[in-house]
Amino acid sequence: MPYYHRQQPSNDSYGDFDATELYCPKCKRAVPVRKRLLLVLADGDKYDYVCSVCGTSVGDKMDRQDNNFHMLFK
Numbered sequence: 064m065p066y067y068h069r070q071q072p073s074n075d076s077y078g079d080f081d082a083t084e085l086y087c088p089k090c091k092r093a094v095p096v097r098k099r100l101l102l103v104l105a106d107g108d109k110y111d112y113v114c115s116v117c118g119t120s121v122g123d124k125m126d127r128q129d130n131n132f133h134m135l136f137k
């Protein structure tokens with residue numbers, strides 16, 4: 064996922080406002096993005112990243128469950 068820059072752990076007070084910046088094709092620059100929960104799946108949550116300036120969807124990401132989780136399966 065080349066478009067995803069992992070943010071540092073933060074004690075941000077912006078709620079679901081992510082510190083991640085992504086390139087927005089509409090703004091033609093890297094912009095702060097909002098992280099929006101899109102889908103909750105068995106193997107992780109899927110998030111949609113939306114430009115905080117113009118609202119364009121600029122990417123998505125799967126937040127996988129911890130890998131150790133799979134060791135619980137038979």
Ligand SMILES: [Zn+2]
Pocket residue numbers: 087088089090091094114115116117118119
């Ligand atoms: Zn934008």
